[in-house]
Amino acid sequence: MGVQSEESIEPVSGKEPSKLIALLKQYGRDLLPILLALAGGFVIGGIIIFFSGENPFEAYYALVYGAVGDSYNLAATLGRSMPIIGTGIAAALAFKAGLFNIGEEGQFVLGALAATVVALYFPPGPLALVIALLGSLMAGGVWSLLSGWFQTRFNVPILISSLLMNYIAVNFTSYMISFPLIEVGGARNQTPMLPEATRFGRLIPGTSVHWGIFIIIGIVILVGWVMSKTVAGFNLRMFGANREFAVSNGVNPIKTTLLTMLASGMIAGIAGANQVLGVHYRFIDTSLTLPGYAWSGVMAAILSNNNPVGVVLAGLFFSALQTGALGMERATEVPSQLSDIVQALMIVFIAVRAIMIIMPKTRET
C-alpha cells in the first residue's frame, strides 16, 4: 500500500496547476449562471419596484439591511434558513437520483405533527425529545416512501404523487391541529404548548436560532459525505445520471428508488420537527406552510444543482431575501412579496440555462 501511494503522488502533484485551473473553470461554469440569474432577478425586480413608484435602490438597501443589517436581523435570517436548508437537502438527495420528489412540504408538516404528538403525550424530557425526532423521521419517511412505492409498483410518477400527497398531508395536519389536538380556549388553531423539557433551547437568546441547527448541519455533512464518498451515493448518482445505465450495471432500481425516497422524506420530516421543537414550541396551523419553507427548499436544490454545500448557500440566500423583504416592507411601500418575484425569476433563469445546455445537443443529432 505504502509503495502504491508514493507512486501516485508524483503524477498528481505534477498535474496540480492544470487541475487547479480546471477546478476554477468548473466552479466558474457552475457559479457564473447562478450569479447571472441573481443579477437578472434583481434587475427585473428593480424595474418592477421602479414602475410601482418606489426607488429601487432605497428598497434594496432596506432589503439588505433587513437581512443582515444588525445582529437581530442576521439571526432571523439564520433561523429562517434552517427549514429551507433541511427541505432543500431532502429535495437535492432525491433529485440527484433522478427522483422528482416535490412532496417535501407534506413530509415536512407530517414530521412536525409527529414530533408535536410525541412531545405532547410522552413524559417530558430528553427521551421524549429523541422519540419526537424519531417519530418525525418515520412520519416524513413513510409518507415519501409511499410516493416512491406508487412509482415502483404502479408506475405513478413520483412528481405527480408526491405533489398531490402534499395536499393530503397539509390538510390532514391542519385538521389534526384544528380539532383533535386544538388548545382549548386558544386564540387560534394551534396545539397547546409543548412541555419545557421537551424543547430545543435557544442558541442565541431572543432569536429563533436554536440547538436544532446542529441537526441541520449534521444532515448537510452526512448527505454530502454519503453522496460523494460512499458506494450508495455512487449508485444514487449514476441512477440519476442515467437510470438504464445504472440498472444494466447491477444497480437495483426498486431498492434505490425506495431507499432514496425514504431518506429524502426522513430529512424533510426531521426538518419539520425542528420547527415545532425549537421555534414555536407548538404547532400553529399554517405556520409551516404559509412561509413556503419547503418550496424554497426545492428551489434551493434546483438552484444549487443538488449540491449539498450549494443548498446551504442557496438556503441562506433565500432566507436573507425573505427576511430582508419583511424589513423592506416595514421601511418602504414595497410589499414583501417582491422576494417571491425575485426568487421565481432566478429559477426561471436557471431553467432557461438548463434548456440551453440541452438544446444544442438535440439540434445536432
Next chain:
Amino acid sequence: MLSGSLKLLSMSVELEMQGVVKRFGDLVANDHIDLSVQGGEIRALVGENGAGKTTLMRILFGLYRPDEGEIWIRGEKIEFNSPSDAIARRIGMVHQHFMLFEDLTVIENIIYGMEPRKWGFVDRKTAHQQVEALAQRYGFQIKLDAKLSTLSVGERQRVEIVKTLYRGADILILDEPTAVLTPQERDELFNVLRELSDQGKTIILITHKLREVMELSHSATVLRSGKVMGSVRTDQTSIEELARMMVGREVFLKAEKPSVNPGEVVFKMHDVSLYEDHSRALLQSVSFDVRGGEIVGLAGVAGNGQAELVDVLMGFRQASAGQIFLGSEDVTRLNVGPRREKGISYIPEDRYRRGLAITASVAENLAMGFQEQGPISKRGVINQHALELWANNLIQEYDIRTNDISEMAGNLSGGNLQKMVVAREFSHRAQFILANQPTRGVDIGATEFIHQQLIRRRSAGDGILLISADLSEVMMLSDRILVIFGGKIIASVQVDEADEQQLGLYMAGSPQTSEPATAE
C-alpha cells in the same frame, strides 16, 4: 486528380464544390473541400465517423451554410438558405431515418407537399398517373395504395427515392442507405441506383462500407478529419487502398482467428418465449447455447426480436416461459444485478442508453459495476485514489483518448466512448459476453480494435454472443451463425457452410429447408 479520366463517363460537370469550409466552434468539420461530380455518375463519399461526410452533404442540401467556399450546380453558382432552395435546384436527399408518414398511403407520402391540385383539392387521378409513369420509367415495383405501415424497410426506402424523384431531383444524395437492408434488398437498391445513373441521374452515396463502394460506384472521394484525401476511380483502386486513405495507416480488414476447441457450455437458453399481454409472441421457443471459446453470431434484420432477446437474456424483462442458464446455473428468475454478479459482460447496442452516463466523469463510467468491490470500495466507502488508479489503468490499456479522467464522458468522441464501454465490460471476470452491435457507429480503427478484443476473449476460452446488423461482421467473427426472424431462431449454420445469399433469405424469413442444424 480524376477529372480528366472521368470525362469519358459523362459530358458535363453536374456539381462542383470549391474550398468549402464549415466550422462548429473550434472544430473544422469541412476544411477546404473540393469536389467535382459528373452528370450520371455514382460517386461514393467515404470516410470514418466524424470525417465530415454528412456535414458536407448537409451543406449541399441547404441544411447548413458554409463558412467559406463556393458551390456550382450545372455551371451556375448557387447559395442555399434552406432545403427548399436545394430541391428547387433538383437536389434530393434520402435520409438514413426515413421522413415518411406511417398512417398515409404510399402515394400520399410521395406527393406530400407537392400535390397536383384541381379546384383547390388534391387531384388524385393526375397524381396516380404521374407517379405510375415515374415508377415505370425507372422500373420500380411499388404498391401505390398500400399503407406505409404495411411496408418493409426496403420498400419504404424505395418510396423515399420515388418521392425524391417526384420532386424532380437530378442529384440524389443517399446517407448510409444499406444500413437497414437485407443483402437481397441491398442488391435491389443497387439495381435501382444503376438504372437511375444510366438514365442520367447523379448519385452521391455516403457510406463507410467499402465493399459497396467497389461494387456500385464509379468513383470515390475519401474524407478524413474534414479534408479530402483524394478521389479515385473505383476500377483503379482496391478496398485496401481506400481503407488506408480513410484511416491513414495500414488496416487489417480480415480478423485472424486462431482455432480454438469449444469448451463447456457457458450460456444456454431453453425454449424461451416472451409474450406481450399474454397474446402476441415477441420471442417464440428460442433455444440455443454458447460454448466457451466460441463466438455465436446472431443475424437478423433489426426489429425481429433481438431487443427482446437481449432484455430477457440480461434480466431486464422476465421470460414468459422457458429457462436460462449461465454455466450450469439456472438464472431464469434473477434480475439484472444478480445475473451480472454471476458473470455476464454486456456491450449494449446503444451506448448512450445503457452503456454510459454522459454527465458522469470518465472515471466513474469506468468504475461502474466495480464500485462494490475492493479495492475501489471497502465497507461501502469509496477509495477515490483506487478508483482513479483503476480508471487510469483501463485508459492506458485500451488507449482511450481523454484529457483527464475527471472530465465529463460526454466530451469524448463516439469511438472513445465505445472503447470505454468495451474496456469496462471486458474487465469483468465473466465467461459469457453479450456483444450487441459492438462496433456500431465507430470508425475502422476502433472497429479493428474491438474485433481483436473479442477474438482475444474467445482465445481465452470465453463464450460470446455477437448480435450485429452488419452481416459481414457476423460472418467474419462467428464460428456459428443463428438467424432470428419474427422472434424465432429460424436457422443455425456453421460459418464455413454459410453463404451470404442464403443467410439473406433466412433474414427475410424463408425457413431453413435442410434438416435444421443443431441449434442447441
